[in-house]
Amino acid sequence: MEELDFFKSPDEFPPRRGGYGLVHVDCVGKRGYTNSALVNLYAKLGLHRYNWLEGTNFELDSIMKFNMRGAASPYYITLVACLPSSGLQQIFQVLVEEERLGILDLTCPISRPQGTESSKKESTPFSRPHSEPVSATHQDRLLGWTKSVIPWPSSEIGFSDTKRFYMLNESELQCDWISLYVELAICTSHRWFKARDLSNFELEIVQVAIESLHDKEPPSLKSKAAVIYIAYKDLAKARTGEPYHYQVVVRRVINEATGTLSIQGDCWIAAAATASGLRSSPTS
Structure with missing residues (x-):
């Protein structure tokens, strides 16, 4: 079966019994949205991870959209990042998973430029080998x-x-x-x-x-x-x-x-x- 892209809007998912319990938030043109402070920080955390592994210096420009569930949740974030030195803009996809609520306990297995091919074997095949x-x-x-x-x-x-x-x-x-x-x-x-x-x-x-x-x-x-x-x-x-x-x-x-x-x-x-x-x- 084709692997689902959770960075899509839920109405783009193929129908399946039980659903996925995802809440989709479109952030473009909105001054406020659900969990806005956390989403901005999670987006920056994803870029921090990518910059660390790839030796780049991308900074958050704006949030495009994200999907989340209730309680402790994974956040599938699509964002725009830029390189201050050149002004280059790049769309990124970031996954940050909340392990617990009420305390800092997060994992970030995905932060990649949009369109990068993924692999089921590795969570980050877009990174250079180490x-x-x-x-x-x-x-x-x-x-x-x-x-x-x-x-x-x-x-x-x-x-x-x-x-x-x-x-x-x-x-x-x-x-x-x-x-x-x-x-x-x-x-x-x-x-x-x-x-x-x-x-x-x-x-x-x-x-x-x-x-x-x-x-x-x-x-x-x-x-x-x-x-x-x-x-x-x-x-x-x-x-x-x-x-x-x-x-x-x-x-x-x-x-x-x-x-x-x-x-x-x-x-x-x-x-x-x-x-x-x-x-x-x-x-x-």
Whole structure:
């Protein structure tokens, strides 16, 4: 039987008993739509995965349409991306799967230019081959993820162990994927946010440390299997007198054998003692 293209509108699917339970949302020309903040972030996550594997720099331009189900759902997103250096526009198809609700727990097995041939054997045949797949010594996803599984290092230890942690310098803190991870951690636990709410965020990244999940691989900005510790300030909340020092822990695994990106994490208000001890990241 012919494989279904879930990036189509449901009325394009061949009829089948029971249906597929998909909700189709056409976003062209609309200022607001269902789960708009999450869909925008999921689209960016798909481009992040593609850029990482392919060495490109595509940025999200607009969402064309998406299909989803209820509760924890896969999101089949069709979007327009562009290359800032040339202005080239390209239509992409992205699949992001919500593993659980109320916390950051996502997998992204597909992010590709529209029209790329797919294969039933591999989830990402459109990616170039990779000779050194990620070690299988750890799971792509942690079951029952909570912040207590990989807690923030104690104030006594901090990030002083340079063999265990790589501290990002000031210029590296500007990497787009860092703020993307923070926004994903926030919005997956506050699903009512609208896309316009993202533009009101005033987040200042203070400090980022990367810990490799490989015993023999030193941590770096390019670690494909890593835990990322992010300290940030919410400047909008600071003006209202609310607590504004936050911490985010994200576990990221890019399985090079399949190309699947798995990302799990959580965010919380930093303890007063920790917040007062935050320091700016070292410069290069």
